[in-house]
Amino acid sequence: MTTTPSPTSSVQLLEVAPELAGQRIDNFLRTQLKGVPKTLIYRILRKGEVRVNKGRIKPDYRLQAGDLVRVPPLRLPERDEPVPVAASLLERLEAAILYEDKGLVVLNKPAGIAVHGGSGLSFGVIEALRQLRPEAKEMELVHRLDRDTSGLLMIAKKRSMLRHLHQALRGDGVDKRYLALVRGRWESARKQVSAPLLKNTLRSGERMVEVDDEGKEALTLFKVVRRFGEFATLVEARPITGRTHQIRVHAKHAGHSIAGDSKYGDEAFTREVRELGGKRLFLHAYALRVPLPEGGVLELEAPVDELWERTLERLGA
Template identity: 60%
Template sequence: MSDSTPTSQGVQFQTVEADYQDQRIDNYLLAQLKGVPKSLVYRILRKGEVRVNKKRVKPEYKLQAGDVVRIPPVRVAAENPLPSANLAQVQALKDLILYEDGLLLVLNKPAGLAVHGGSGLQFGLIESLRALRPEAKHLELVHRLDRDTSGCILIAKRRSALRHLHEQLRNKIMDKYYLALVRGQWQPHVKRVTAPLLKNTLKSGERVVRVDVQGKPSETKFRIVQKYATATLVEASPITGRTHQIRVHTLHAGHPIAGDPKYGDADFDQSLRELGLQRLFLHAHRVSFQHPQTGQTLTIEAPLDEQLQEVLSQLKRV
């Protein structure tokens, strides 16, 4: 167990690196002071306890390379120690890297691995990668995948790359495609689902999403890849990025995803368990985006794992 007792640190003076050029001081502090409440960050800014080049600044001040930031003593949550880079599950990630250069990497995330530690998990994908790449000081997730979903996930190595890729997500320049095995015969005319989604958190802490007119606008495009006697393999491309979006949109269309413990169909899942399916059949199989430095369009594909391939091989095509 890691010690998560908050620790108090003395006055810090940080020289701003070029990677943080034009970042607002409030966002910079929120990233540096992990676990510190937002209200406290804004209080120390308001009171002038944070100084940039010995001067008081407002929260919207944009940092410049070479600025010296004075951060007063605050109590920060102790970070979980990184896992050992020698752990088998950490080393195994090396073989799952699909693309890597100085600015980013794309990895074929295995099902069952959370992207972040927390909620009883000592470490997740990002902590494992930080242990594996200690020289990369700014590794950050560009986007997320549910713990049970496998496939392409982007990790930025520099803040400039993260900013560029986030901009592509906001402007819908980045395209993500998923393969999902769903119950029954998907109707060819259903090419998109636009049902609004509302997120609820149960008393247990579990997140459940449902279609609701009060929800956020959501859109997913669908294409039939292969029809089977009792199921359809579809390609899903989310236009918006809501929690559990593809899983709830397929359910709304009358075709829940195989192996989905939250939104699935028990009888359908049992029939596929008999074919060896032990996980959610949802896989981020392709991602397409512009390289942050060259502007070149990169398309990266992640193959289905052996379990998913084996299940498909046993289904009867129609």
């Protein structure tokens, strides 16, 4: 090898050693260009920007000893540089901010957007907000919402605010309320579901939660908002504890799974709601009441999206 590859250098010329003869060009580049995403390697191959002996080659080309491989300049993020977030998403999240002060941002998170990167996602809400507010060096999520759950999400801009809100969340200072569209007619106007929840990780890596006596104590208060005959009920859910997937599992435990819930839902019910245009998980964090460090209480409500509204209109028609 004549040079040591450097992802951010100008043009690189790599000579193929005899022991690497017969290797496919894409596999060769993946091993030689350390830190370069596979997607970028296949892009430059597809666009014909990689040349072998000054000629264009296909991604399945097999190298010969002595081949000279020309690699174009590659621009990669620095180690601490965030992955660029699409401008359209940045604009969408900026428009979703309902409250902001020097220490706190609260936004109405759209359904389908993860709160943070990971599990194959390069970014989520927190990474996007760090790009929107680069001066807020200490920005962190205060709590989480499932990717498919919409609604009020708090992000602290200062560590002091993060500590204050975590303390409030551990006590009874924060009041969070959700709306959920559930299967069937929920008879009692108010219902308290107290059932311990246990987290399990399946072999596939998927995280599931179930009611189990070995689990952690969990309590959710449900209140009927509107009934749609025998088919469905809109309920308000107030989680007193903050367990993973708590509302979704407690609703199922009560016999009323949430529409659009691929983990814990009823497939037939979800399919019927989808046929009405309801292609989402019908769980929305709509109300928040939280004490502020300097005194006073912040109270916010987040409207549901148009898809949710249209679906309920069709249910009530």
